[in-house]
Amino acid sequence: MNAIHPPADIVDLEQRVSLFKDAMRRLASGVSLVTSGSPDHGHAGLIATSVVSVSMDPPTLLVCVNQSSSAHPVIDACGAFCVNLLAAQDRGLVDIFGSSARRNERFKVGAFERTGSGPLRLATALAAIECKVVEAFSYGTHTLFLGEVTGIHLAPADRVDPLVYMNKAFHALPRTTGG
DSSP, X not given: OXXXXXXXXXXXXXXXXXXXXXXHTTSOEEOEEEEEEETTTEEEEEEESOEEEEEXXXXXXXXXEXXXXXXXXXXXXXXXXEXXXXXXXXXXXXXXXXXXXXXXXXXXXXXXXXXXXXXXXXXXXXXXXXXXXXXXXEETTEEEEEEXXXXXXXXXXXXXXXXXXXXXXXXXXXXXXXX
16 A cells, blocks of 8 residues: 655655655646757757746746756747657657766757747657746745747648657657647
């Protein structure tokens, strides 16, 4: 039987953090490559599972970026980002953009194209959603960037095979067609 931890049992912060990580590993999430940059600031990118649709009017996304990420100051300075929803075929990019040791390989692998707002978009992404930062909030170790959508690029409806992260592993969902 699984252990149940009522609030009184997890008063220790270290234990609460550990249990929280275990709980969040059970949440299946789509995997995104968040890019930002400009000729003046260079380009940066990070792998994120913390991307949330906030509003439809105006269309707005929220991305949560660790303040220690190399992409954080670039997003902050440029005021724009692009959320690239990764397809299963883009799994190799996760290793490159998820490792600071492989930073020099970023944007050299994959088909990247310029966007009108500055960040690069991944041509093979299921969707690439360009955003301008309208608000930024610092909380704990992260900054929450609210981005109003300025552009959207969609893969063909017959090619929807998302990459998903759950329980410390990446998974490919079967290809589906749009309806």
